[in-house]
Amino acid sequence: MESSFYLIQLLNGIQYGFLLFLLASGLTLIFGIMGIINLAHGAFYMIGAYLCYWLTGITGNLFTGILLAIPLSILFGYAVERLAISHLYKRDHLYQVLLTYALILIANELQSIFWGNDVHSVPIPELLKGAIQLTDNQAYPIYRLFISAACVVIAIAMYWVIQKTRLGMTIRAGASNREMVQALGININWLFAIVFSMGATLAALAGMLAAPVNTVYPGIGDNILIISFVVVVIGGIGSIKGAFIGALLIGLADTFGKVLLPEMASMVVYALMAAVLFWRPQGLFGKV
Amino acid sequence: MSDQKKPGISRRDILKGGAAAAGLATASSLIPTRFAIGGTAKVKVGILLPYTGTYAKLGTNIKDALQLRINENGGKLGGREVEYVNIDSEAAPPKASELTNKLIKKEQVDFLIGPVHSVVGMAMVKIARKADVITVIPNAGANGLTGSLCAPNIFRTSFSSYQPGFPAGQAMLEDGHKNVVVMYWNYGFGKETAAAFKSSFLAGGGNIVKEIPTPFPKVEFQAYLTEVAALKPDAVFTFYAGGGAVKFVKDYAAAGLNKTIPLYGAGFLTEGVTGAQGAAAEGVRTTLHYADSLDLPANHRFREAFMKATGNPADVYAVQGYDAGDLLIQGMAAVEGDVKAKAEMIKAMEGATIDSPRGKFTFSKAHNPIQDIYLREVVNGQNQVVRTVQKAVEDPAKGCKIG
């Protein structure tokens, strides 16, 4: 194979990595700051994808669809946090695993009731429909580049919010010392509700952005859940930077695993995770 | 997505379900099926299909079409009323044995219909063979179900993985494609289809440039498409289905590959999903035992009736369910509703000719349809028949010891 082949694969890997980052960033936020294992992350992704399909269908435009779906996701995340998650902060991880597992069952049934079991697709807006010719016979869809760009923008925005704003400072403080934040007179319940709905919305946003390339069908959430966890754990729980690096690593490992080790393509990712944790049990950028 | 709505819905469903369950309980307690042979008692048809998860749509269509066919027969089998026992298989293999047992031992059904998922089918057939319950498989395509696992009481109205795969090799050679990349989901169905394709394609002098199995049920194809682009084959043969098929066809078109490298596949690539695939599916050619646009009276009749009964357009899965109903009708008619006369009924079913929407077909010795395979092309979102590739394709039924 010529070098352009590997260059394009590199592009594929990075692009997949960006998408994985978007999936994992919400999870690591909730993981790291609230100490909650949110198995329902995939359910939020699924809900985002379906909301996008539904609202795009109504409004006829992907962007208005997404703009309408975001506040709905925020509300939904907030409701879940208040009604269910907020009772679990002092409890063992085990109960969080279980409760969020139950949320998956419920979300999947609600999806089946509201939207049925068909496979749907979301049209790509005219503006982003084209493709860039890479080789004589392969083109790269502009929408994929748009997703990558959106992921980078979101990554930078998250970095900015967490490092530079007052909210971010409170969030960081809350992650390291819950009592201290409370002592400073900040309502920790309110803070956690914000973080959770932010995390849920990020997952839903990933679902929305990916909907036009991924199609929307029952069970999409389950497929991305485990891989998101792998990214978060490799990067180190709670580390946005770690999630970014982890996502790129996984994206590249998965892409090149498929090309170079097709027989074991699915195992490569898990083997990478096991190797990283063996070497650094707390992940690449995790705190001890 | 409201949490307010949730209790309302579940309550309503519970009430509905509860009433149905109560009705069912009284019915079965009043009429002890076991002792009543012939006229009075209802015939119990156990249906094990997925109604939740990825395969839910297939399960629903098969069930609706099966009941449609029996309702066309006055809702009766061999003159007896029919009672359906529906169980959601969840397409979950670990539960398959338990759920099959539930139908056979607890509900004591006379007939078993199902499943969609081949692995569930494996477990189910194994039990059904032992319990000697007449079983009609309306979808699951694993070759083994009418191969090494075949039995007198097991019938299939759908296809074996061999059937859409094998003629595809011939079809692609006829279309002039000699150097082909084979891509498929690396699981039983995909592997069997690809193997059948290869056997005819290689025998006809074709050349397989590369075989790319992709992990099932993952839908990240970008790396593979880059590989295809670099290999520059004449065409690509694929096996994907459901959500994976939509994603694959769209990704293939988005990468611009459809302009230079024609895409072929086993029929499921464009079955029931062309709406979601949109323009990307145009020109994709697939082989299958059915096409929506088949110009046969039976097909027109069926499609109209199905649309009227369910409000949904029919697809190949519905056809398979419809034919399963037809097979039951013929079997029961031959014994006039006496389910105890198994040998006689099986004989009648073996000899049945099904006037299917896909065209008339009969059964092989292994109880798999001997059917025509069509080459279809997606035109304006419709699978149009290009030509009949091979008439009366029969599964070789490797390992089958009956007949």
Next chain:
Amino acid sequence: MHTVTRPIIIFLCICLVMLLLFPAVGSPFYTELVTRIMILSIFTISLDLLIGFTGLVSFGHAAFFGIGAYLLAILFNDVEHINYWWSLTLTLSMTGMAALVIGWLSIRTSGIYFIMLTLAFAQMCFYFFFESPHFGGDDGIFLMNKPEIMLGSRQLVDLENEHHYYYFVLAWLVGVYLFLSMILRAPFGHVLIAIKANEQRVRALGYSTPHYKLVSFVIAGTIAGLAGFLEAAHTSFVTPAYLGWHESGMAIMMVILGGMGTLFGPVIGTFIVVLLQDFLPGFTEHWKLIMGGIIIGVVLFLPNGVAGLIYSLTNRLSSKSKEAGREHV
């Protein structure tokens, strides 16, 4: 640390008698269903040894269930006369080895990382069987013949006979229960429970806690393998789905619903969950909605599970004779 009080012993004896009598009154379907529940109970009890007693939340325990089942199906795939004792020994020792390797790698981590690492290994095993061309892939693999339990030349138990198999599995369940309660009563078990309560302190008292955790992990894995062995011998059919994370999740659900940290809790939990799965789908198509609601209810309102409920009931009943009738687990 839970103690087995006298009312609990009476309760367990009643349950045992009911299980002994059940095949006489139950229909063939329910006899078989209870057989399956008892097999799953062996699996969930073994998980409880990790979750409830050692404090290791394994999210990949189904891997060992699946490995046990697969080993039987692979190693003895077309053997005509499978010697039960030999196949059991071989299967369990190999499952134990797998647990040793996975455990050794996982136990270095703790908390969330342990949860995720066990999940990762289970997924690796899942994909190994799922994509491997040799073991049937996702179609699974059949076991052509059932093991034969011979004593000399006489057949001891006929595994083809549902009633025989029922009592055979029941005997295993009781055996595993007694084995684990013995372990937990022994010094080793005390250390495990202490590790769950406060690992740092136990280390400071001179225990090499990773060793204890590893031994516990291997025991639990081997017993899970036993359950897988029994299941494979029962259905003669093994698929990769046995190793999936949904199965691991369901097992955790059963342990918690029943009450972790008690050995009988998981058994109760398994009965409840499987019977609900049997019963609810007849009620509504969207039965998983109800299942999800039940799980949330348990998490929020019944954190100690049904066993916790039984304890608080019996404690209220026997609060006066509490000191007298106490025995340590």
Next chain:
Amino acid sequence: MSEIILKTEKLCKNFGGLKATDNISLDFERGKVHAILGPNGAGKTTLINLLSGELLPSSGRILFKGYDITDARPEKISRIGIGRSFQKTNILPGFSCLQNCWIGAQSCLMTSMRFFRPAKHLREVHRRADHALQLCGLSSKRNQIAATMSYGEQRQLEIAMMLATEPELLLLDEPLAGMGSEESQQVTELLKELAKEQTLILIEHDMDAVFSLADTITVMVDGAELETGNVDQIRNSKAVQDAYLGHDEEDAA
């Protein structure tokens, strides 16, 4: 001068840029009570954690009876005869008093990997556990669940668990922390009793208790050793008064 049981050589521990332990070289003599004093944040607990293996030092060495134990983990340290108690109560709350001590007594007897014999049949373990309870005056509470005992009793149990391992050297991290005067008195008596036979390394805030118990005192400030000497030397040291009392005033302010 009697035998040196424990020795540290240029022990350092850094957390990031912070020097929590700065070049500590101390000798601890067998049979003596060696107290370590210092204001909050002086690095006393870090030092104990280094000695007990909870933390690994950044540099320097620790020698126990001449053997290098610098890199040993907590379980190893405990096995070779160094017991420790924790500043925050660190017991097994669901266990009874006796069971808590059992766990301690069992550890060095190499019987813990026994699977089948019920724990209560092991006579030697029983003897040790009982002895430890008796020393700490908890014999009457032996069957009480630890979580239900008073704070003072839990502190005593903390020490009893350590004693059940029958260590040669005891590391006590603020055994009097948070106690009322009466409880405090009791524990001080217990420590005096222990001091007759054992070697103690004691971290304590309570000056009176330290002065009444200790044979040798080391004062630490900002992770470093300020001064080491007997009670009178320390009491009269100018440097100590400046540093320690000065800090105290700051704290009060």
